Amino acid sequence: MQAPPALVEQPARESEIGNRKSAILAVAIALALPTAAARAGEVSAQLSTRETFVGVPVRVDIVVANADRHEPPVFPALVDAEVRGGQSSTQQNISIIQGVQSVRRTVTYTYQIIPKHSGKLRIPPVTVEVDGEKRSISLGEIIVSESETEDLLYVELTADRKGYYVGEVVNATLEIWLRPYAQRDYRMSANDMFRRIDFENSSWGEFADQLKQDNFRYRSDIRRDSTGQERGYFVYTVDKQIVAGSAGPLQAGDIRIVVDYPVKLGRSRDMFSFFEDRMGVVQSRPISAGVTSQAVEIKPLPTDGQPLYFNGAVGRYTMDVSARPTEVHVGDPITLTITMRGEGRLDALSAPPLARLDALTDGFRVPDEPLAGDVQGNVKRFTQSIRARSPDVAAIPALPFAYFDPNTEKYVTVSSEPIPIRVEAAEGASTALLGDAGGDAPRAPRRLTDVGSGIVANYTGADTLLATHAFQPGWGSAAVALVSPMTFMLCWLTQRRAQRLRTDVAFARRRRAARTAMSAISAVNAQHDSSPNAATAGRLAEAVLRYVADRCNLPAGGLTRAEAIQKLQGHGIDSMLVHRVNELLSQCEQAAYAHLAAGDSAQLAADAERCINEMEQAWR
Numbered sequence: 001m002q003a004p005p006a007l008v009e010q011p012a013r014e015s016e017i018g019n020r021k022s023a024i025l026a027v028a029i030a031l032a033l034p035t036a037a038a039r040a041g042e043v044s045a046q047l048s049t050r051e052t053f054v055g056v057p058v059r060v061d062i063v064v065a066n067a068d069r070h071e072p073p074v075f076p077a078l079v080d081a082e083v084r085g086g087q088s089s090t091q092q093n094i095s096i097i098q099g100v101q102s103v104r105r106t107v108t109y110t111y112q113i114i115p116k117h118s119g120k121l122r123i124p125p126v127t128v129e130v131d132g133e134k135r136s137i138s139l140g141e142i143i144v145s146e147s148e149t150e151d152l153l154y155v156e157l158t159a160d161r162k163g164y165y166v167g168e169v170v171n172a173t174l175e176i177w178l179r180p181y182a183q184r185d186y187r188m189s190a191n192d193m194f195r196r197i198d199f200e201n202s203s204w205g206e207f208a209d210q211l212k213q214d215n216f217r218y219r220s221d222i223r224r225d226s227t228g229q230e231r232g233y234f235v236y237t238v239d240k241q242i243v244a245g246s247a248g249p250l251q252a253g254d255i256r257i258v259v260d261y262p263v264k265l266g267r268s269r270d271m272f273s274f275f276e277d278r279m280g281v282v283q284s285r286p287i288s289a290g291v292t293s294q295a296v297e298i299k300p301l302p303t304d305g306q307p308l309y310f311n312g313a314v315g316r317y318t319m320d321v322s323a324r325p326t327e328v329h330v331g332d333p334i335t336l337t338i339t340m341r342g343e344g345r346l347d348a349l350s351a352p353p354l355a356r357l358d359a360l361t362d363g364f365r366v367p368d369e370p371l372a373g374d375v376q377g378n379v380k381r382f383t384q385s386i387r388a389r390s391p392d393v394a395a396i397p398a399l400p401f402a403y404f405d406p407n408t409e410k411y412v413t414v415s416s417e418p419i420p421i422r423v424e425a426a427e428g429a430s431t432a433l434l435g436d437a438g439g440d441a442p443r444a445p446r447r448l449t450d451v452g453s454g455i456v457a458n459y460t461g462a463d464t465l466l467a468t469h470a471f472q473p474g475w476g477s478a479a480v481a482l483v484s485p486m487t488f489m490l491c492w493l494t495q496r497r498a499q500r501l502r503t504d505v506a507f508a509r510r511r512r513a514a515r516t517a518m519s520a521i522s523a524v525n526a527q528h529d530s531s532p533n534a535a536t537a538g539r540l541a542e543a544v545l546r547y548v549a550d551r552c553n554l555p556a557g558g559l560t561r562a563e564a565i566q567k568l569q570g571h572g573i574d575s576m577l578v579h580r581v582n583e584l585l586s587q588c589e590q591a592a593y594a595h596l597a598a599g600d601s602a603q604l605a606a607d608a609e610r611c612i613n614e615m616e617q618a619w620r
Helices: 005-038 190-194 205-210 462-466 475-503 505-528 535-552 561-570 575-591 598-619
Strands: 042-047 051-053 058-065 081-097 100-115 119-122 126-130 133-137 141-145 153-159 163-165 169-178 217-224 230-243 255-268 278-294 297-299 315-324 327-329 333-344 374-376 379-388 400-405 410-415 422-424
Touching (some): 042 133, 051 278, 058 126, 081 575, 190 217, 205 230, 315 400, 315 410, 333 400, 505 535, 505 598, 535 575, 535 598, 561 575
Parallel strands (some): 153 278, 327 422
Antiparallel strands (some): 081 100, 119 141, 153 169, 169 230, 217 230, 255 278
16 A cells, blocks of 8 residues: 655655755854854064164064953063063954954054164064963064264263262253254254154153153253264253262163154145145154263272261261150160251161161160161151160160261261160069068968858868869860960960061061052042043052062162062062063053043052052062
8 A cells, every 4th residue: 555645755855954954054164164263362463664773662563363361472581672561452343244243352562672782683482372372473583773863963961060979869961962953944943853852762761750841951052073063953951860879980771862853844734824834844764872971970989987887878967866765674665766867868878787886785685677767858767676685774875877978078977965764673573462471570460260151251170171172164164264365365466566566667667568558549549530640650650669668678769660670579479460560660650751541540550559469468
């Protein structure tokens, strides 16, 4: 019997439909595969140029696209060039093609490579970790040529005196001699030439914090060029006080000035001078120059006549010493307050070496550790805790302080006045606490009173007196036995910590470091919300540097970014955290010379708080 036709044809139709579904699925998979491959993480790099001049930066952009996760690039250190930057910017593009939406997200890291010497500069590969895979990007070589200034630019470093001593504050002046560009009968003005200085790409060394137009002065002057011919120049000058760190020429950091020097002028119109032709630069070329003239020599401190307790102070100072309390027992702490005033670098001034003064250590116990001190205006105060060794001590002796006076070129010693004190023997057990023992006159014997009832009743009878009264401890007794020692230990630790905070200045600074820094950042946040300004970045950097100084027991002021990074590395802080701190300080330095929006200020403040929190955790 033949089956109905419908029963025979039905399986064939189901098979045909199944084949069609499989084909559609295969096409969908084939279309999806290129899309998935296109969305895989990509890394690329681009250089702004392959040829440059000494001191003229080359921009490097490292782009990470469509990555689910990635780490910032690890840019290699270069011996013959300086690497700056590392800031990132994020961009997201959405496109729709034939109804299909695609999203491309890119993160760009921007660096600047500033060559120091001419020749071929080879850049090692840059490593980027993308989606768990390390990618290596090759950047190749850059051709670096000497900048031919052709007597157009000179950079010099001068001071109000030719000779200074190590440790002395130098009133230094950076001079930029720039020949004005002239074309036919038109000569560019001093303001026009000043605007040709490339402030961002120049290296300013110790003068980096002076880059405001109001800090610069200019004059017209004449000097002979390399051919001996006299030419006119605009001389732009900026002043800075620099501490002489070592003997030899004054070290003012890496200074190299880049100028976008005009090559051709042309007439142009703009919206502000529609009916007036104005001369403008239509062609230019970069030139750069470092310090070519160094007229400041730093002399070492003389060794003849140098006191044994000399601590490196250079300038002129006075010293006052006070003590509190002046009536103590043996071993009680006495707080010395040493107040220094004078002319010199107070932030780097060290306290008198108290632990090396025999006149003081003979009668007192003196901690042998450096004192940080606190600077307020032209005054610096140190505090130290000392303890009398015996009740025979009658005074705190005169304390000497030696400094080198560069004006007279001699060592000078100033001394404090002796401070009378009263020291008694250490407190012991009083005889009054021992009952009736001691005393001059015999005491009459006391009568015994028989009490027969009540809580103080006398027990009588041999059986009662000899009976065993067993003590049965319970949970309450155990709790009292455990809580009492723990309470005593807690009180003892609290008191000891409070005493250490009062007497150990370095310990107190370390404990307050994070709180002090966070308070400073909070103050910055409260200000920039209403009026953001470039000084905000400087205050944030100052808060981070102050935290590192407090943690490392260094002078509160004068700590540079390089010194802070070196200290963090020396204390074993994680290299990635040190890198983030370095980047934060670098961003603050750059932002200090540019307009700062409120959003930028908030981001810098948040980064500063995060870095301080992570450093605080790492130090514990």
